[in-house]
Amino acid sequence: MDQIVSPPQSTPVFQKVFRSDWKKALPFLAILVLVTGLIVGVPLLKRIARVATPASASLVDLSFSTPKTILTPGEQFDVSILIDAKTYSVSAASVSATVPSNLVKIVAISPGLYFTQNLPPDYSQPLITSNPGTSNLNIASIAIGAACPNVLPTPAPTTTPCVVRTGAGVLANLTLQILPTAAAGPAQISFDTTAGHTEIAALGQTTTVLGDATALSLTISPVVSSPTPTNHPPTLAPTTLPNATINQPYSATLVGTDADTTDTLNMSIRNLPSGLTSSCRRSPTTKYTVTCTISGTPTLAGTANVSVRLQDSAGANVNNSLQLVVQ
Numbered sequence: 001m002d003q004i005v006s007p008p009q010s011t012p013v014f015q016k017v018f019r020s021d022w023k024k025a026l027p028f029l030a031i032l033v034l035v036t037g038l039i040v041g042v043p044l045l046k047r048i049a050r051v052a053t054p055a056s057a058s059l060v061d062l063s064f065s066t067p068k069t070i071l072t073p074g075e076q077f078d079v080s081i082l083i084d085a086k087t088y089s090v091s092a093a094s095v096s097a098t099v100p101s102n103l104v105k106i107v108a109i110s111p112g113l114y115f116t117q118n119l120p121p122d123y124s125q126p127l128i129t130s131n132p133g134t135s136n137l138n139i140a141s142i143a144i145g146a147a148c149p150n151v152l153p154t155p156a157p158t159t160t161p162c163v164v165r166t167g168a169g170v171l172a173n174l175t176l177q178i179l180p181t182a183a184a185g186p187a188q189i190s191f192d193t194t195a196g197h198t199e200i201a202a203l204g205q206t207t208t209v210l211g212d213a214t215a216l217s218l219t220i221s222p223v224v225s226s227p228t229p230t231n232h233p234p235t236l237a238p239t240t241l242p243n244a245t246i247n248q249p250y251s252a253t254l255v256g257t258d259a260d261t262t263d264t265l266n267m268s269i270r271n272l273p274s275g276l277t278s279s280c281r282r283s284p285t286t287k288y289t290v291t292c293t294i295s296g297t298p299t300l301a302g303t304a305n306v307s308v309r310l311q312d313s314a315g316a317n318v319n320n321s322l323q324l325v326v327q
Contacts, residue, residue, distance in 0.1 A: 059211020060085050060200045062095070062171070064189055070219045076107065076177040079189065079216065083114055083171040085202070088209055089164040092145025092201040095172055096192035101138040103182045103220065104189070109140040112170030116163055139192055142172055145201065184222035190215035232259040233318050234310040236267075241306065243325040244298045250276060251295045256310045258288040263312040265290045270307040273326050275299040288312070298326040 066079045081095060092115075099106055106128045127141040148162040176189070191198045191213040202209040237255050244250040258265045264287040269278040272294065280292040294306075304324045311317035 060088055060090060060202060060209045061212040061214070062191055062198070062200075062210065063212070063214040064097075064216035066216065069217065070221055071178045072221050073178050073182045073223055074180040076175065079174040079176060080112065080170045081172040081174065082168065083200075084168040085166045085200075087166065088200075088202040089166055090145070090200055090202050091148035091162065091164045092143070093171055094141070094143045094197070094199045096139050096141040096197040097174060097189060098137045098139050098192045099176065099189050100187055103179060103187045104138075104218075105177045105179055106138050106140045107175040107177055109142050109175075110173050111142065111144045112172050114165060114169035114171045115145045139197075140174060141192075141197070144172065148201070178220055182220050184220050187218040187220055188215050189218070229260075231263070231312070231314040231316050233316045234258040234263075234265050234312050236308060236310055236318065236320050239320065239322065241294070241322045241324045243327060244273065244276070245327055246298055246301050249295075249297050251293065254292045254294070254308060256290045256292075258312045258316075260312065260314065261288050263288050263314050263316075265310065265312050267292050268309045268311075269294065270309075271304055272306060273298045273300065273302065273304045273324060276324075294324075301326050 061084045063082045063084075064079050065082055066077060068077055071077060081097065083090070083093065097106075097109070109128065128138065146162050146164075148164060174189075178187075193210065193213055198210060198213065200210050234256050235258075237257070241252050254267070254269070256265055256267045265282070267280050267290045269280075269292055272278065275298045276294055276296040278292050278294050280290055282290045290310075292308075302325075304326070306322045306324050308320040308322055309317065310320070
């Protein structure tokens with residue numbers, strides 16, 4: 001009997017490749033596993049981090065700003081009340097500023113441009129009063145903004161009747177005056193943060209969200225009195241007059257001068273002999289000097305006591321009596 005011999009079975013091609021190249025494919029498999037882990041793992045880590053670390057709340061901060069902090073008694077100045085709402089949505093604010101009444105006077109308080117609308121007049125009427133609990137403080141109060149519901153639709157409205165704001169801006173403006181009797185030294189403007197005074201209405205919050213309320217420090221400088229300048233009396237030259245001859249032309253010149261070049265000098269001449277007159281002139285650029293001329297033809301013989309008066313604009317005056325003989 002013939003023996004049947006089975007033909008040898010062939011190995012599939014892919015198996016040969018895998019068996020021969022598995023070492024070459026290993027790096028590619030490792031890269032594939034790494035990429036898959038990044039795609040799935042990173043978002044998961046971020047989500048875990050958000051759950052584990054709650055977001056910190058930002059406060060609403062108030063502060064004062066003025067271009068000048070060194071002032072003199074009697075000086076009036078403006079102060080801006082600034083707000084920084086950060087991430088809160090703010091709809092209204094009730095602000096009260098206090099000043100020491102023995103140093104500073106509150107002239108006015110008015111809304112800034114932070115809110116585009118204000119509460120009704122019966123709420124927002126500016127109020128300037130004395131603090132009933134502290135006799136040496138004055139308070140300026142104002143309520144501004146809009147009355148909004150505690151929960152707003154998304155997005156929040158940007159037009160009336162309810163407008164909310166975030167970020168920084170000028171909440172209100174103060175006009176103040178240092179009292180003329182104020183003593184030199186430090187002074188301070190601060191917010192009245194007691195219950196029922198300075199409050200910020202932030203949507204979604206059940207309590208006041210006022211954070212830092214930074215006071216403003218001022219310095220009142222002493223009044224330095226300038227010494228009163230000395231006013232020098234004017235002088236006349238010459239101090240004598242030449243004699244005149246009857247029925248003959250006559251002329252004489254007198255010059256008045258003031259040592260204070262900022263003064264304006266005037267000269268007047270009286271009691272001239274019959275037939276003589278005087279005329280005076282002053283240069284626009286040298287008002288502290290005046291020149292007068294006595295001229296004419298005397299008609300009567302005799303002796304006259306001519307009165308010459310010099311007076312400057314600061315009040316100093318000098319009277320001269322000059323003798324004029326007509327022969």
